[in-house]
Amino acid sequence: MSDSPPDAPAPAPLPPDASRERIIAAATSLFADHGYDGTSTRRIAAEAGLNMATVAYHVGGKPDLYREVMLRAHLAEQKVLTDALAAFRELAPADPVAAVTGLVDRYLDFCLDQPHIPALWMRRWLSDAAEFADLEAAYARPLIEAVTDTVREVVPAGPSAAPADVEMTVWTVLWSTHGFCRSGIRADVPRFRAHLRSLVLRDLGLGARDARDQERG
Incomplete structure (x- = not known):
């Protein structure tokens, strides 16, 4: 029998609206601090704690988000x-x-x-x-x-x-x-x-x- 602890359960996914609001909040902060031109979609995703595909699904591309x-x-x-x-x-x-x-x-x-x-x-x-x-x-x-x-x-x-x-x-x-x-x-x-x-x-x-x-x- 293994002595290793059981794997922790995966966190429940965020509701769709919560994910969208998290993305918009992250983008707002980054656009304000670094500008549109100085902010990448990848950085927005990282700030929101989500992957690029999730960002694209909820808000489209960076122009749509801006x-x-x-x-x-x-x-x-x-x-x-x-x-x-x-x-x-x-x-x-x-x-x-x-x-x-x-x-x-x-x-x-x-x-x-x-x-x-x-x-x-x-x-x-x-x-x-x-x-x-x-x-x-x-x-x-x-x-x-x-x-x-x-x-x-x-x-x-x-x-x-x-x-x-x-x-x-x-x-x-x-x-x-x-x-x-x-x-x-x-x-x-x-x-x-x-x-x-x-x-x-x-x-x-x-x-x-x-x-x-x-x-x-």
């Missing part, structure tokens, strides 16, 4: 901005300063909570995944336009002589927030938040005086 990752990032961003703009429209007529700072805060908090989303877009700005040129028009541009149009319509013109370039202000928030969230300097979040608020209020002609009045009120 589109799924970017779609999920877009839907998450779309939801938070839809909710934030609804709150902005309600508050802005009575208190434009509070509405603007609230919108800025919501977007900054979203990016801090979901750092892979700024990372994915910053990779694209560095010419990663250049073959997917349609994603900016499909995902980024509609959200930028929604924020720009809402701010133009709802925020009254400030006392500044020059009209605000609202679209460029929105892009500035996007660029700077994404860059800051990728920096990992969490200790400077309050300082960056105050700076971002001040920058946007100044650009929109609302200014520091209005912000101080709002804080006192």
Whole structure:
């Protein structure tokens, strides 16, 4: 009789949905950290703890997986901005300063909570995944336009002589927030938040005086 212990039972296979979600989570992390061009399907499979055939079965090829990752990032961003703009429209007529700072805060908090989303877009700005040129028009541009149009319509013109370039202000928030969230300097979040608020209020002609009045009120 052999003294060797019996073989351990093979682990039960993951349910199909669990395997797919594990693959997407692994791909999201790798695409954010290394870019689409710097990530192989083999590496995604290894990160997910699955074989290449299982990855192909659940998500198809790497292009299909990238589109799924970017779609999920877009839907998450779309939801938070839809909710934030609804709150902005309600508050802005009575208190434009509070509405603007609230919108800025919501977007900054979203990016801090979901750092892979700024990372994915910053990779694209560095010419990663250049073959997917349609994603900016499909995902980024509609959200930028929604924020720009809402701010133009709802925020009254400030006392500044020059009209605000609202679209460029929105892009500035996007660029700077994404860059800051990728920096990992969490200790400077309050300082960056105050700076971002001040920058946007100044650009929109609302200014520091209005912000101080709002804080006192």
